[in-house]
Amino acid sequence: MMPSPSNPSLLLINPWIYDFAAYDFFARPLGLLHLAGFLESCGFEITLLDCLGAPAVRSGAFGTGRFPKVILPTPPPLHGLPRRYGRYGISESEFRNRLARLPEPAAILVTSLMTYWYPGVAAAIAIARQYFPRTPVILGGIYATLCPDHARGQAGADIVIQGHGDKACLSYLADFTGIKVKPDDESGDFDVLPRPPLHLLPHLPFIPLLTSRGCPFQCDYCASRLLQPRFAARRPQAVVEELLHWQDSLGLMDVAFYDDALLYQADSHLLVILEELARRGRNFRFHTPNAVHARFITLEVARWLKRSRFATLRLGVETTSTGLARLDRKLAAGELEEALAHLKEAGFAKREIGVYLLEGLPEQDDRDLEASIRRVHALGATPVLAQYSPIPGTALWPTAVAASRYNLEADPIFHNPSIFPCWPEFSWERVTRLKRLAQGE
Ligand code: B12
Ligand code: SF4
Structure with a gap:
């Protein structure tokens, strides 16, 4: 892995959902946002790319609604099921256009939610790598925590971090960027952690x-x-x-x-x-x-x-x-x-x-x-x-x-x-x- 340039900007990605069914029932990448708030407070510049940040195709109550869906081939292990598999969220071309406009980040940090949504995680990482082949990719979140060995083998990230991961992230980022940051408060206390920067979400x-x-x-x-x-x-x-x-x-x-x-x-x-x-x-x-x-x-x-x-x-x-x-x-x-x-x-x-x-x-x-x-x-x-x-x-x-x-x-x-x-x-x-x-x- 090549070290990144000295630019301390980070790209954070909330990947697509790959599933047979998914509904936006108050779903937002809060874990990734907590991490964004922490890293911002440590001096990094954050860009958030939310693959689920597409306006609902049919709106429900209070901001809930249907994610846009593109039908995909059913993964081989699930062949034969009478259900239509697909990708939920923004289009692949929108994701690519957004990546194409970004400067090279020092690292890419990807979150994950349901364990069985890992194909969306792997797809987002594979595409991001086409644009930033030298940039290290760190994966965290719920799938990474519950299935770390699978994530290490299949998701395509360079590093898989389990749990909250904020301190582990800092130590990897220090390796990649040469920038060593000591957080103001190291207690990990929930209340002293910075607020998640909700304003980074495209649709809230x-x-x-x-x-x-x-x-x-x-x-x-x-x-x-x-x-x-x-x-x-x-x-x-x-x-x-x-x-x-x-x-x-x-x-x-x-x-x-x-x-x-x-x-x-x-x-x-x-x-x-x-x-x-x-x-x-x-x-x-x-x-x-x-x-x-x-x-x-x-x-x-x-x-x-x-x-x-x-x-x-x-x-x-x-x-x-x-x-x-x-x-x-x-x-x-x-x-x-x-x-x-x-x-x-x-x-x-x-x-x-x-x-x-x-x-x-x-x-x-x-x-x-x-x-x-x-x-x-x-x-x-x-x-x-x-x-x-x-x-x-x-x-x-x-x-x-x-x-x-x-x-x-x-x-x-x-x-x-x-x-x-x-x-x-x-x-x-x-x-x-x-x-x-x-x-x-
Ligand atoms: C809120 C929640 C929901 C919300 C939506 C959440 C969302 N963000 O979209 C709703 C209610 C919609 C929901 C629905 C479901 N959920 Co749910 N949900 C949760 C819950 C309670 C919290 C998730 C969360 O956002 N936490 C808050 C953030 C702050 O934490 P976090 O994401 O873990 O992030 C932290 C770390 O992981 C880490 N981190 C995160 N990203 C990254 C990235 C990097 C690089 C690093 C280093 C670290 C890092 O740092 C963060 C800060 O500490 C979890 C249980 C839990 N306690 O975690 C279950 C959970 C994820 N859900 C689960 C299930 C089963 C479901 C449903 C299938 C239930 C059902 N049968 O209907 C549905 C599926 C939804 C769908 N098909 O669309 C399971 C997971 C199943 C699985 N196989 O993975 C869980 C674990 C609960 C359980 N039963 O054990 N869910
Ligand atoms: S342990 Fe039981 S009560 Fe607690 S969150 Fe899980 S299902 Fe709910």
Whole structure:
């Protein structure tokens, strides 16, 4: 690898999604933006190229919508599936035009999200290399963290960094540029890290926000602990200041929380944030696409959620069945019922309360899922099916590997939840029947 010129400019890339289905449900590259903020504060000049930064082809509510899609050949390991594979985001020619206009950066930093989206990561890196063949490429993010060996072998980056990666990045950048930077604060404290530079995003109808990292629970199917071993919350005041800053500078009102455990210790965290915003007379509208814990919804919490205009509310539940050995550790019998009663008393309507139910788990019996769907309807909430993605390193992984019709260990492309890798076969009839039931038909 050749050292780069002394220009300390960095190119950060959020790659395309390659998948059978993808919807922009409050999705923004917040991890890459956090890294951008940190590197900017260390004196680097940042250019962000967001492959998903295309205006939606069909707009949904609150800035959500359909990504533009170009159909691509289905990857060989998935041949035969009755679904259309494609690339979501900006066109390849737009990506190339943007690269062609850029000066040579000192390094290219690429993020990654879902493990099974790695073909989009590899495609973006391969194209970027055509324009900057001498520039080192560093890959980080969720796929890089969960599947580091695969990423090292297949993604085409020079370096793969697991985890937050900010300090590791600095040390590699020092090697490439000769510029040694010592951050002002080396504690890694969430609150002293610079704000993510949201203004770098080309299309931003809402504020993506992280008020805490990690989760105090450890559900069998979830990667939260692998990505963030300890739960850590920001100071409520710092969160308030960040929200006011973005509202004042970008004029935004909608906020999407990316937290895994937003309602954990709500009395000293979320409620303090909401009270302070109310005290200052600031109006926001909130969304929890990543789900909140039902067990933390007391009547007081429910009233604050209503008063503060939580417009997209999703509860993470998995299944309402008490007969099955439960895979998650976050909900005990009766807690969902209680939470829904509180939300209703606070004034939430059925359509406003989405309850995620996991579909496609290994050894899952449809009758159990159907019973869960009916139960959620009966409790006056809206069931939302979330397809299960097997993740290496989770407690459920060995069961998923044993149950799958694919060799899950051979290729992360098989982690794709929309192929239902742990069903004996893909069945539109089964998918449609469960979907209709969830829609109340
Ligand atoms: C928010 C979130 C979403 C959001 C959208 C997120 C987005 N940005 O687009 C929504 C709600 C839409 C979503 C949807 C889904 N999600 Co999700 N989601 C998350 C969540 C909670 C946080 C991701 C995030 O943005 N974190 C915030 C940023 C700050 O962190 P980060 O990206 O990791 O970045 C840090 C580091 O990785 C690193 N880093 C990042 N980039 C780079 C680059 C370099 C060069 C370096 C050095 C470092 C670096 O630095 C950052 C700062 O610390 C994760 C779980 C988790 N705790 O991470 C699950 C997670 C990623 N989701 C998951 C799943 C399963 C899904 C769904 C499939 C669920 C479903 N069945 O519907 C869908 C799929 C979406 C789709 N098809 O479009 C899985 C991953 C599965 C997989 N195989 O990879 C996770 C891990 C949760 C889990 N169950 O374990 N998700
Ligand atoms: S409660 Fe949610 S975020 Fe926490 S471990 Fe379980 S599924 Fe993951």
